[in-house]
Amino acid sequence: MNTQDLFGQGTPPSESVTFAPTRKAGLERLEKFLSRTGHHYERNRNYDFGPEQRSNISVLSPWIRHRIITEQEVLTQTLARQSPSAAEKFVQEVFWRGYFKGWLEQHPSVWLSYKRDLVQKLDALEANNFLNAEYQTAIEGRTGIDCFDQWARELVETGYLHNHTRMWFASIWVFTLGLPWQLGADFFMQHLLDGDPASNTCSWRWVSGLHTKGKSYLARASNIAKFTDGRFNPVGQLSPTAVPLVEDFDHPLLPIPEADALPEAAFLLLVTPEDCQASALWAENAAAVLALPTPEQERQSIRVQAFKTGALQDSISDLNGTLLCADWVTQITEVAREANVKHIVTAYTPIGPSADQLATAAPSLTEAGLTLHRVRRPYDTLTWPHANKGFFKVKKQIPKILQGLGLAP
Numbered sequence: 313m314n315t316q317d318l319f320g321q322g323t324p325p326s327e328s329v330t331f332a333p334t335r336k337a338g339l340e341r342l343e344k345f346l347s348r349t350g351h352h353y354e355r356n357r358n359y360d361f362g363p364e365q366r367s368n369i370s371v372l373s374p375w376i377r378h379r380i381i382t383e384q385e386v387l388t389q390t391l392a393r394q395s396p397s398a399a400e401k402f403v404q405e406v407f408w409r410g411y412f413k414g415w416l417e418q419h420p421s422v423w424l425s426y427k428r429d430l431v432q433k434l435d436a437l438e439a440n441n442f443l444n445a446e447y448q449t450a451i452e453g454r455t456g457i458d459c460f461d462q463w464a465r466e467l468v469e470t471g472y473l474h475n476h477t478r479m480w481f482a483s484i485w486v487f488t489l490g491l492p493w494q495l496g497a498d499f500f501m502q503h504l505l506d507g508d509p510a511s512n513t514c515s516w517r518w519v520s521g522l523h524t525k526g527k528s529y530l531a532r533a534s535n536i537a538k539f540t541d542g543r544f545n546p547v548g549q550l551s552p553t554a555v556p557l558v559e560d561f562d563h564p565l566l567p568i569p570e571a572d573a574l575p576e577a578a579f580l581l582l583v584t585p586e587d588c589q590a591s592a593l594w595a596e597n598a599a600a601v602l603a604l605p606t607p608e609q610e611r612q613s614i615r616v617q618a619f620k621t622g623a624l625q626d627s628i629s630d631l632n633g634t635l636l637c638a639d640w641v642t643q644i645t646e647v648a649r650e651a652n653v654k655h656i657v658t659a660y661t662p663i664g665p666s667a668d669q670l671a672t673a674a675p676s677l678t679e680a681g682l683t684l685h686r687v688r689r690p691y692d693t694l695t696w697p698h699a700n701k702g703f704f705k706v707k708k709q710i711p712k713i714l715q716g717l718g719l720a721p
């Protein structure tokens with residue numbers, strides 16, 4: 313298939329996306345892409361035509377990941393423009409995110425072991441000059457595998473990679489270059505504007521053969537040549553096999569932690585990078601609004617840090633809120649005292665840096681007489697329980713979930 317078959321016009325139209333960390337920019341991108349969420353997306357989504365030609369995919373992930381715009385909003389608008397059958401593929405892809413969020417929430421040891429192993433792998437880089445040189449060669453795009461090198465630079469320079477490219481990149485990282493998957497996942501988390509503990513960790517594990525046990529993903533030159541529309545053809549440069557990685561223990565399935573109801577008493581609304589739209593949801597009843605970036609941001613690129621901080625700033629800009637970048641306990645207790653409230657409300661923080669931060673802060677907040685309420689969105693409440701095995705279980709439930717959200721026709 314060539315681009316003529318894809319777009320009927322010879323070449324795909326030029327369309328690059330600028331990632332401004334504002335709700336306005338996210339909504340504009342959504343509006344622009346809505347007419348393509350039907351069969352156009354289904355037919356063309358697997359092609360990576362390069363950063364200047366993004367008309368075949370939504371590129372909404374940086375906004376969705378921080379809930380600057382929510383999955384529910386994306387689905388609502390999509391289904392207002394497309395029939396459920398035309399939009400089926402796009403709707404399913406949106407649900408992949410909820411699947412990974414729900415799956416990790418029920419397998420917390422995956423996140424804990426990733427973080428623990430990453431520290432070990434980073435230490436190993438310090439101790440092993442050869443490994444360190446291999447790693448630097450990969451992240452600086454100097455491996456000699458043209459496509460991989462270009463993607464490494466594209467990731468650093470733009471903060472984004474196409475989904476298919478992420479799969480090829482991760483596969484080459486693990487099976488051709490023989491580097492630890494945790495270091496690759498960390499490289500992505502440092503630079504992706506949509507870097508997400510669940511989608512990223514689970515996807516790297518999926519490519520490596522750890523998520524669906526024994527089933528890994530092999531990047532093939534012919535597949536890359538086809539779906540980059542001939543921009544790359546790394547024939548003879550890639551590993552011909554992808555022997556799945558193995559772990560020596562099973563990650564147990566745990567119940568989804570309880571969420572809380574909104575308190576009746578006055579509260580301080582805490583907005584985190586996990587859900588910037590929490591400000592719109594609950595601000596009306598809040599005595600004060602406080603936005604806090606996570607300290608984890610320090611490990612992330614300047615571009616990613618600026619996106620997260622900009623998104624938080626944007627989310628509270630009309631609310632007379634405060635954005636502070638310091639110790640969470642001190643900030644929360646001080647702002648709560650000034651607002652004279654004993655309750656803190658935040659959108660439920662799924663597994664990741666914000667949840668880690670809140671878990672650490674919780675005992676001190678209790679000691680200060682503050683009660684934390686983590687309120688979960690209906691989208692998550694309806695989706696997560698089905699995310700305890702493979703994606704198929706969630707996929708089957710999509711019509712019911714949409715019905716529960718009032719989005720079914």
Ligand SMILES: Cc1cc2nc3c(=O)[nH]c(=O)nc-3n(C[C@H](O)[C@H](O)[C@H](O)COP(=O)(O)OP(=O)(O)OC[C@H]3O[C@@H](n4cnc5c(N)ncnc54)[C@H](O)[C@@H]3O)c2cc1C
Nearest residue numbers: 369370371372373405406409475478506507508511512515
């Ligand atoms: C190794 C690897 C790492 C990844 N890391 C991340 C990550 O850190 N954060 C992240 O949001 N996605 C991640 N993904 C999933 C996927 O690549 C991106 O969500 C997608 O490329 C975003 O581009 P888009 O907005 O144009 O997606 P579209 O194809 O337009 O899809 C619309 C939306 O659906 C969701 N979505 C689509 N595909 C997936 C998927 N496979 N998994 C999860 N959600 C999906 C995203 O929110 C996306 O914005 C990763 C995939 C791989 C293979």
